[in-house]
Amino acid sequence: EEQLKNSRNHRCHKINQQHQQRNIMSCDIGLYGLAVMGQNFALNMASHGFKVCVANRSPAKVDLTVQRAKDEGDLPIVGTKSPEEFVAQLSKPRKIIILVMAGKPVDQTIATLSQYLEEGDVIIDGGNEWYQNTLRRAKELEAKGIHFVGMGISGGEEGARNGPSLMPGGPKEAYDMIEPIITKCAAQVNDGACTGYVGPVGAGNYVKMVHNGIEYGDMQLIGEVYDIMKHVLKLSNEEMANIFSEWNSTELQSYLIEITSTILGKKDEFVEGGYVVDYILDKTGMKGTGRWTIQEAAERSVAAPLMAASLDARYISARKDERIKASEILKGPEVTSAEIPVHKMQMLDDLKAALYAAKVCSYAQGLGIIKSCSEDMDWGINLSDCARMWKGGCIIRAALLQKIQDALARDKNLPNLILDPVVASELNDRTAAWRRVVVVAVGYGISTPALCGALNYFDSYRRKSLPANLTQAQRDFFGGHTYERTDREGVFHTAWTDAHKSIGDINERTAGEV
Secondary structure, three states: OHHHHHHHHHHHHHHHHHHHHHHHOOEOEEEEOOOHHHHHHHHHHHHOOOOEEEEOOOHHHHHHHHHHHHHOOOOOEEEOOOHHHHHHOEOOOOEEEEOOOOOHHHHHHHHHHHOOOOOOOEEEEOOOOOHHHHHHHHHHHHOOOOEEEEEEEEOHHHHHHHOOEEEEEOOHHHHHHHHHHHHHHOOEEOOEEOOOOOEOOOHHHHHHHHHHHHHHHHHHHHHHHHHHHHHOOOOOHHHHHHHHHHHOOOOOOEHHHHHHHHHHOOEOOOOOOOEHHHHOOOOOOOOOHHHHHHHHHHHOOOOOHHHHHHHHHHHHHHOHHHHHHHHHHOOOOOOOOOOOOOOHHHHHHHHHHHHHHHHHHHHHHHHHHHHHHHHHHOOOOOHHHHHHHOOOOOOOOEOHHHHHHHHHHHOOOOOOHHHOHHHHHHHHHHHHHHHHHHHHHHHHOOOOHHHHHHHHHHHHHHOOOOOHHHHHHHHHHHHOOOEEOOOOOOEEOOOOOOOOOOOOOHHHHHOOOO
């Protein structure tokens, strides 16, 4: 009887242990890193019925997130105070999203968490990370049997809470494990969730990086249009806010146009009758993704003058003290409306057309960078899917993306977006207005590097012949770099003067060309 009693007690104890273990390992997913983006994305997942475990280096943010979960509807969020406790709360195979500052903090977080993880678990880095770092981390974790996914997240704080654009890249097996969660939590548009399998490790971070490069260009374009409205047309903030609001119900409809209208109409709390935008110092900050995009464009030999111009504009804006001195020394044109007449309604129509055309070129350049890298890395990225993922939730979401998605779906081998017949027709219809805007801006001394960069890109790409023949002749003159001819096959070199001698094997001279 005593033996039977002990056996029953042992079984009860074992059942209790199993029950406790199930309670501990009950969370669907973990999120480590509770700045506002992390908090909001955790709440987003919990709002869709997933039980989320959260942790942070600072315990105070854990408490804040748990309290927000209670305040926003008793959402299923579990707070933990140590990495070991955090991992123990997760159901297997464990899925952990980390949202910490890019660089060393990511490595430190991975090192801390991975010691408690097992083969088959998944770590998802949701930060703006350089894709080469993602490739390195994936290789390091692969040795331990842990999957690593780099997932671009766009949409800011609002998007993280209500539905962002999610761009995951990693092992397909790992993607399949997180797909049910991210599909529900991403922004939803007419043809589904703004997410999907981007490609192997690194592809997600790369697409997000280029997304940010396009974002740089788009913001710069809008800034240049604002500059012309303000200093050439002399429009008030209220007038400009109304115009951008009107444009947001046209083919220019986008998140950035929408917020521009809101920004321009926001009254200042310190200066009576003033507007906030007029008191913001004209120095634009950045996190580095725009620079990475231009570095990659150069690495892939892809022309991206609009995005490069937007990056340069930020560099120049940062030199505020130098610009103040330069304004006292360097002179711009002193023109009047009589010398360069501008008709308000015509110019507004032209600005609208120019902005649309330039935006198309911005997307064309960004997608060209993705296409080139995807081919080099054998990632197989679907460019039409990229456009689809960007249609909702993210910073560059715009009505234009539906046309881009359709164009890239019509011809998966399209060399450049602007060669699509529908897109090309829209550009051709707007080039006269585009040129008029640039001419007026130059005449009034208003710098428009992005509008001009986009137009120069268009003009260079559409021309059958460029002055590159002279440039190549110069290279051959001073360096014996050879050239090809238009009238016959082969590689040639010319002894341009009596001082030029034989260069030997001509074919050797082309070695090292990129």
